[in-house]
Amino acid sequence: xxxxxxxxxxxxxxxxxxxxxxxxxxxxxxxxxxxxxxxxxxxxxxxxxxxxxxxxxxxxxxxxxxxxxxxxxxxxxxxxxxxxxxxxxxxxxxxxxxxxxxxxxxxxxxxxxxxxxxxxxxxxxxxxxxxxxxxxxxxxxxxxxxxxxxxxxxxxxxxxxxxxxxxxxxxxxxxxxxxxxxxxxxxxxxxxxxxxxxxxxxxxx
Numbered sequence: 001x002x003x004x005x006x007x008x009x010x011x012x013x014x015x016x017x018x019x020x021x022x023x024x025x026x027x028x029x030x031x032x033x034x035x036x037x038x039x040x041x042x043x044x045x046x047x048x049x050x051x052x053x054x055x056x057x058x059x060x061x062x063x064x065x066x067x068x069x070x071x072x073x074x075x076x077x078x079x080x081x082x083x084x085x086x087x088x089x090x091x092x093x094x095x096x097x098x099x100x101x102x103x104x105x106x107x108x109x110x111x112x113x114x115x116x117x118x119x120x121x122x123x124x125x126x127x128x129x130x131x132x133x134x135x136x137x138x139x140x141x142x143x144x145x146x147x148x149x150x151x152x153x154x155x156x157x158x159x160x161x162x163x164x165x166x167x168x169x170x171x172x173x174x175x176x177x178x179x180x181x182x183x184x185x186x187x188x189x190x191x192x193x194x195x196x197x198x199x200x201x202x203x204x205x
Contacts, residue, residue, distance in 0.1 A: 038093070038194050041084035044124070044161070048083045057082060057164070071166055071183065076174055078129045078165040085192065086159040093194040095120075095152045095160060097135040114139050114175040116186045117165040120152070124161055132163050141167075141174045153197055 040055045042048035049056050059079065060070045071077050087093050097110060097118055110116065117140050119132035134140035136147040154160060167174045168181045 037087070037089040038095075038192070039084075039086040039088050039159075040192075041086060041159075044084045045079070045082050047079050047164075055083065059164070059166070071168065073183075074169055074171070074181075076165070076167045076169045076172060078163065080126065080129075080132075080163045081124050081161050082164050083162045084159050085154070085162060087154040087156055087194070090156050091196045092153055092155045094149065094197050095154055096193045096195075097137045098191040098193055110137055110139075110187060110190055111180065111185055112139055114179040114185065115167045115181050115183070117141075117167065117175075118190070119144070119163045119165070120160045121163070122151070122158075122160060125163065129163070129165060139175055139179070142176065154194075 042050040042055045047058055049058060085095060087095075110118065116138075117134055118138045119129075119134045119140065121132050125132060130141070130144045133145045133151050134147050135152065136149050138147070140147070152160070166183070166186065167179070168183060170181050173179065173181075
């Protein structure tokens with residue numbers, strides 16, 4: 001499996017914004033990800049790397065800090081604290097997840113039957129995977145925390161840590177009957193979207 005590439009787009013101005021789109025195949029020249037109003041920080045793990053003005057998520061052994069060469073076949077694997085997303089604007093925003101390859105346009109959805117789960121915590125995390133909160137657009141095992149859109153709100157200067165899980169174990173079936181355990185169903189591109197919560201409280205679904 002190759003890398004997931006991330007870029008961010010934001011208007012340069014006063015620091016207040018009503019909409020930010022961070023799609024994973026867009027190169028942006030106005031600011032690096034860690035300098036934009038919606039900051040994507042790769043420095044917190046060996047599975048994210050900023051290259052130029054984009055951020056790549058790498059689970060294939062290509063980053064020099066990794067010891068492995070990719071995901072284990074027929075196994076469930078979680079990478080905690082892969083990246084940090086910070087609101088560097090002046091308004092509270094709601095961070096939401098999207099897969100920009102989805103047939104419906106990508107806003108608010110990633111493959112609903114797995115095998116990838118994307119979750120978050122409001123600080124660096126090292127506990128049980130079930131203690132993280134899945135994004136509202138992400139599938140998740142039934143024994144995990146329920147999604148919480150309000151938990152996806154980020155105040156000025158606050159951040160979320162993002163975690164990625166891959167459920168490839170056919171025998172366990174953590175995502176339920178009929179869920180995919182095929183690595184080829186992991187999208188090459190996903191996006192993060194953020195809106196000022198005072199102007200738009202939609203879940204983008």
